[in-house]
Amino acid sequence: MRAGAWGLVSGLVGSLCCIGPSAALLLxxxxxxxxLGFTLDRALAVGGGVALLLAGAVLAWRRARACxxxxxxxxxxxxxxxxxxxxxxxxxxxxxPALAARQEDAAANLAPLVMSSxxxxxxxxxxxxxxxxxxxxxxEKMDCPPCAAHIxxxxxxxxxxxxxxxxxxxxxxxxxxxxxxxxxxxxAALFPAYYRVTLISDKPIL
Numbered sequence: 001m002r003a004g005a006w007g008l009v010s011g012l013v014g015s016l017c018c019i020g021p022s023a024a025l026l027l028x029x030x031x032x033x034x035x036l037g038f039t040l041d042r043a044l045a046v047g048g049g050v051a052l053l054l055a056g057a058v059l060a061w062r063r064a065r066a067c068x069x070x071x072x073x074x075x076x077x078x079x080x081x082x083x084x085x086x087x088x089x090x091x092x093x094x095x096x097p098a099l100a101a102r103q104e105d106a107a108a109n110l111a112p113l114v115m116s117s118x119x120x121x122x123x124x125x126x127x128x129x130x131x132x133x134x135x136x137x138x139x140e141k142m143d144c145p146p147c148a149a150h151i152x153x154x155x156x157x158x159x160x161x162x163x164x165x166x167x168x169x170x171x172x173x174x175x176x177x178x179x180x181x182x183x184x185x186x187x188a189a190l191f192p193a194y195y196r197v198t199l200i201s202d203k204p205i206l
């Protein structure tokens with residue numbers, strides 16, 4: 001039980017990059033974006049979980065060695081730790097965030113937008129407003145699916161946003177917008193400071 005608990009705690013620590021907003025989304029809490037400020041970066045969270053897991057495995061192996069157990073029995077507790085870590089991290093760090101992102105996308109009723117290699121295509125029947133521009137932002141808080149889903153939902157609710165591409169694992173967000181109604185700085189200001197937004201380019205669409 002102690003070995004399994006150690007592995008579960010390690011998996012929980014490794015999932016801290018996503019578990020806060022994911023849990024909030026699955027519970028239907030509208031303030032899930034506020035929890036992003038309390039989450040760790042993915043590399044730091046996973047590194048902390050793995051370090052905790054390895055420390056527990058070393059302690060368990062030393063204790064088993066001191067008790068002069070058979071070689072197969074010495075690795076029983078460390079193996080249990082690694083198995084429980086894999087289950088906890090798979091559930092909290094991968095499955096729950098994916099389900100939360102799907103729930104937020106469904107709630108926002110997003111229409112799929114397809115971006116070709118050269119241009120973003122708008123949904124059929126939607127006219128492009130005067131003076132359209134394409135903004136490319138670097139948003140560092142795009143590691144987990146709930147982060148990307150929240151950004152998509154935020155952009156989808158803005159009438160001056162004509163098309164966008166925001167995917168988890170890619171920190172570049174492309175936004176086509178009506179420059180007659182807003183500007184690049186105002187769009188970047190939509191995201192809280194802890195998203196760490198950087199403007200890459202803002203050009204007219206030819």
